[in-house]
Every structure is written in structure tokens, then in C-alpha cells.
Amino acid sequence: MPRLNTDTREEVKTVALRLFSTRGFEQTSLREIAEELGITKAALYYHFASKHDLLSALITPLVEDLQAFFAGAEARARTDQRGVLEDYFDMCARHRQVFAGLLRDVQVLSELDLVATMIHWRSRLDAMLVGDDPVDRVRAVVALGGLQDCVILFPGDAATAAIRTHAIDAALRALTPHPSV
Amino acid sequence: MPRLNTDTREEVKTVALRLFSTRGFEQTSLREIAEELGITKAALYYHFASKHDLLSALITPLVEDLQAFFAGAEARARTDQRGVLEDYFDMCARHRQVFAGLLRDVQVLSELDLVATMIHWRSRLDAMLVGDDPVDRVRAVVALGGLQDCVILFPGDAATAAIRTHAIDAALRALTPHPSV
DNA sequence: GTCTATAGGATGATAGAC
DNA sequence: GTCTATCATCCTATAGAC
Structure with a gap:
């Protein structure tokens, strides 16, 4: 029996994203996704060629946003650290679930051939922010790691908005040896 | 045929820890562990009652160390923030692989009934360090998240030793609104 | 302590009816 | 678009021989 909502493909993505983000990719079976939607596994294969394909559909927006972020941040990373941290925080928040x-589920990265585009994005961002000095790099790792943790540990749009300024202030202090905040 | 090394149980733990820490718990099968050791799956069951049991054996030292850390840190968390951050960093580094x-593989936590003892250890540590003020909590999340990322992104004992002071300096700055470093 | 053999179940994926 | 039925493959775990 056909279902009322015609946009099953979008529904699948919504459910899958929720399950993937809590259990991880490999730990979520197509059976679970199908059951929650009230359809069968076989029906999923009408909408997505494979499990891999479903994950790709979920992840594409993040990859594109990430590339745009790098393109926009590269030029001003050294002169406007705060602005770059803000953009990074906002991007993490936008794609919090993915x-x-x-x-x-780090394993999934290599499976998706995202490695080529993503494997070193964190260290690329480190270098962009502070250059090659090893000590500065440590500071950048603390700052970026701290920001990322905030987005995940304070879930929800309201909480994210409430902590944004304070998190970025703290990250910027971690990043800067001579506080000019 | 019996193997030369009598301490198969320890060998199993070593191999399993390496595989678990790179692939995650659920993604590592007993077949893989057995093959790498040159024994069969069935032999594993002589040394460990179940896969769950093997994981418990690996994780017990961390749990005990974590409890000891909390017991020792609670009293001095507000007066000696730097010392507590140092201890936390060292503990993370000691158990880096686990x-x-x-x-x-966060899923594993609930499977092991670690939830009861570990589910809120990060937020418990936050509160211990800075109290209940929401803004201070954000600072603590940045500081602790940053430290944890360092331990994972600079792997190896040498790298860990090299960055220790700088990472803790940066975390402390994130934690402290009026820098007294 | 280690083996072979196997039970019992879940998984991703496909074929073909409706 | 969704179904039933099925496949091949993997998994954890057990029984029993050596």
C-alpha cells in the first residue's frame, strides 16, 4: 500500500540522520530505519541504491558547506581570527547531527572517499589560523576542539545561540597567548 | 597445537585493544582478532567468556583510574584548577587507546553498564571545576574538550609530552576570564 | 588450550509480483 | 512505490574431539 506522504525519500533521510547521529553509521541497520518508517527494507532500495548511497545523500551538504567555509576563510584567517572561529562554530552548529x-563513526570517512577532501581539514584549519609554529598549533587544537565539543554537548538551537559568544571568547583566549579579547 | 607464548590472554587483550581503538568495538569481530593471533575464534572463548567480557577486561583499568581521579580532584578543583587539568590530561593520555x-563507539557505554558510572563524568568535571554558572560551564567545556582533542590528535608518548604544558596553558586561558597564567 | 563443526540470527542486497 | 521471498555472507556463541 502506498503511503500518504509522497516525499518518502525525505522522510528516510530525516530518520536515517537521527539514527546515524546517535548510533553511528555501521550500527544502524536498514531494518531499523524501515521499521521506524513503517515500510520494508526493500522499499528503501527503491529510493536509495545502497546504504552507502543513503549516507552520501546525508553528507553532501556538509561537504559542500565545508569547502565553502575553507574558500572563504583562507584569506582572512590570520587577520580576523575571531570571525573565522565564529564561522567555524556556526558551520559545526548547522551540521551538528551529521x-x-x-x-x-570515523570508519565511515574512508568508506565514502571523503578522505581525499576531508582527512586533514582540521589540521588545515589549524595551519590557516596560526601558521606552522608547533606551540601555536597546540593552541589552535585546543580552541577548535573546545568549540566542537560545545556544539555537541549543548545540543539544540536555543542552547547553541545562548553559548555562542562565550564559547568563542573562550576559544579565542585559548588561541591567543597575549589576550587581546 | 599449543602456542609458544603461554600468556595468550594478555596477547588477546593487546591485539583487541589496538583493533577496538581504531575500528570501534562493534566493528571488530572475534574472527579478526583470532586471525591476527593465529588462533581460532573458539580458542578466544577459552580465555574470555564472551566478547562483552573481553571488552570489560580492557576497560576496567580506565574506569578505576577515572574514579580515583574524581576522588582526588574533587577537594582541590576550585583552588588548584591547573593541577586538576594536568591530572585530567595525564589520565586521558594514559588511557588514550581505550x-x-x-x-x-559510544554505543558500547550503555552495553557495559558504564552509563551509571560514566555518563555524566564530563559534566560532573565541569561543575567541579567552575561551579554552576552557565557561562563558566561553557568555558570549562571548551577547556576540557580542547585538552581531550590534543591527546587524540597528537598521538604517541613523545608528542604528548612535548605538547603537555602548552595544551594546559591554553586550556587554562579558556577556563579563566581574567588570565592569571 | 586449541581445534572442527555447527547452531541460530542479523545484515545488505536482489528478483519479481502487485 | 511497496510488497514477499530469498540469497550469500557475516556475526556471536556452543558442543565435543584431541
């Missing part, structure tokens, strides 16, 4: 799923 | 495995 993010959590990825961090929870 | 840590990476857990972060990579």
Missing part, C-alpha cells in the same frame, strides 16, 4: 555521526 | 575506542 557531525556527531561522523565523529562517532 | 579512550579513542570509547569515543568511536
Whole structure:
């Protein structure tokens, strides 16, 4: 029996994203996704060629946003650290769910050939912010790691908005040896 | 045929820890562990009652260390923030492999009934360090999240030793609104 | 302590009816 | 678009021989 809502494909993505982000990709079976939607596994294969394909559909927006972020941040990273941290925080917040799923299931990165585009994005961002000095790099790791944790540990749009300024202030202090905040 | 090394149980733990920490718990099968050791799956069951049991054996030292850390840190958390951050960093570094495995496979926590003892250890640590003020809590999340990322992103004992002071300096700055470093 | 053999179940994926 | 039925493959775990 056909279902009322015609946009099953979008529904699948919504449910899958929620399950992937809490359990991880490999730990979520197509059976679970199908059951929650009230359809069968086989029906999923009408909408997505494979499990891999479903994950790709979920992750594409993040990858594109990430590339745009790098393109926009590269030029001003050294002169406007605060602005770059803000953009990074906002991007993490926008894709919080996908993010959590990825961090929870690093294995998936290599499976998706995201490695080529993403494997070193954190260290690329480090270098962009502070250059090559090893001590500065440590500071950048603390700052960025702290920001990322905030987005995940204070979930929800309201909480994110409430902590944004304070989190970025703290990250900026971690980043800067001579506080000019 | 019996193997030369009598301490198969320890060998199993070593191999399992390496595989768990890179692939995650659920993603590592007993077949893989057995093959790498040159024994069969069935032999594993002589040394460990179940897969769950094997994981418990690996994780027990971390749990005990964590409890000891909390017991020792609670009293001086507000007066000696730097000392507590140092202890936390060292503990994360000591159990880096188990840590990476857990972060990579959060699902495992609930499976092990670790939830009761660990589910809120991060937020408990936050509160211990800074009290209840929401803004201070954000600072604590940045500081602790940053430290944890350092331990994982600079792997190896040498790298850990090299960055220790700088990472803690940065975390302390994130934690402290009026820098007294 | 280690083996072979197997039970019992879940998984991703496909074929073909409706 | 969704179904039933099925496949091949993997998993954890157990029984019993050596």
C-alpha cells in the first residue's frame, strides 16, 4: 500500500540522520530505519541504491558547506581570527547531527572517499589560523576542539545561540597567548 | 597445537585493544582478532567468556583510574584548577587507546553498564571545576574538550609530552576570564 | 588450550509480483 | 512505490574431539 506522504525519500533521510547521529553509521541497520518508517527494507532500495548511497545523500551538504567555509576563510584567517572561529562554530552548529555521526563513526570517512577532501581539514584549519609554529598549533587544537565539543554537548538551537559568544571568547583566549579579547 | 607464548590472554587483550581503538568495538569481530593471533575464534572463548567480557577486561583499568581521579580532584578543583587539568590530561593520555575506542563507539557505554558510572563524568568535571554558572560551564567545556582533542590528535608518548604544558596553558586561558597564567 | 563443526540470527542486497 | 521471498555472507556463541 502506498503511503500518504509522497516525499518518502525525505522522510528516510530525516530518520536515517537521527539514527546515524546517535548510533553511528555501521550500527544502524536498514531494518531499523524501515521499521521506524513503517515500510520494508526493500522499499528503501527503491529510493536509495545502497546504504552507502543513503549516507552520501546525508553528507553532501556538509561537504559542500565545508569547502565553502575553507574558500572563504583562507584569506582572512590570520587577520580576523575571531570571525573565522565564529564561522567555524556556526558551520559545526548547522551540521551538528551529521557531525556527531561522523565523529562517532570515523570508519565511515574512508568508506565514502571523503578522505581525499576531508582527512586533514582540521589540521588545515589549524595551519590557516596560526601558521606552522608547533606551540601555536597546540593552541589552535585546543580552541577548535573546545568549540566542537560545545556544539555537541549543548545540543539544540536555543542552547547553541545562548553559548555562542562565550564559547568563542573562550576559544579565542585559548588561541591567543597575549589576550587581546 | 599449543602456542609458544603461554600468556595468550594478555596477547588477546593487546591485539583487541589496538583493533577496538581504531575500528570501534562493534566493528571488530572475534574472527579478526583470532586471525591476527593465529588462533581460532573458539580458542578466544577459552580465555574470555564472551566478547562483552573481553571488552570489560580492557576497560576496567580506565574506569578505576577515572574514579580515583574524581576522588582526588574533587577537594582541590576550585583552588588548584591547573593541577586538576594536568591530572585530567595525564589520565586521558594514559588511557588514550581505550579512550579513542570509547569515543568511536559510544554505543558500547550503555552495553557495559558504564552509563551509571560514566555518563555524566564530563559534566560532573565541569561543575567541579567552575561551579554552576552557565557561562563558566561553557568555558570549562571548551577547556576540557580542547585538552581531550590534543591527546587524540597528537598521538604517541613523545608528542604528548612535548605538547603537555602548552595544551594546559591554553586550556587554562579558556577556563579563566581574567588570565592569571 | 586449541581445534572442527555447527547452531541460530542479523545484515545488505536482489528478483519479481502487485 | 511497496510488497514477499530469498540469497550469500557475516556475526556471536556452543558442543565435543584431541
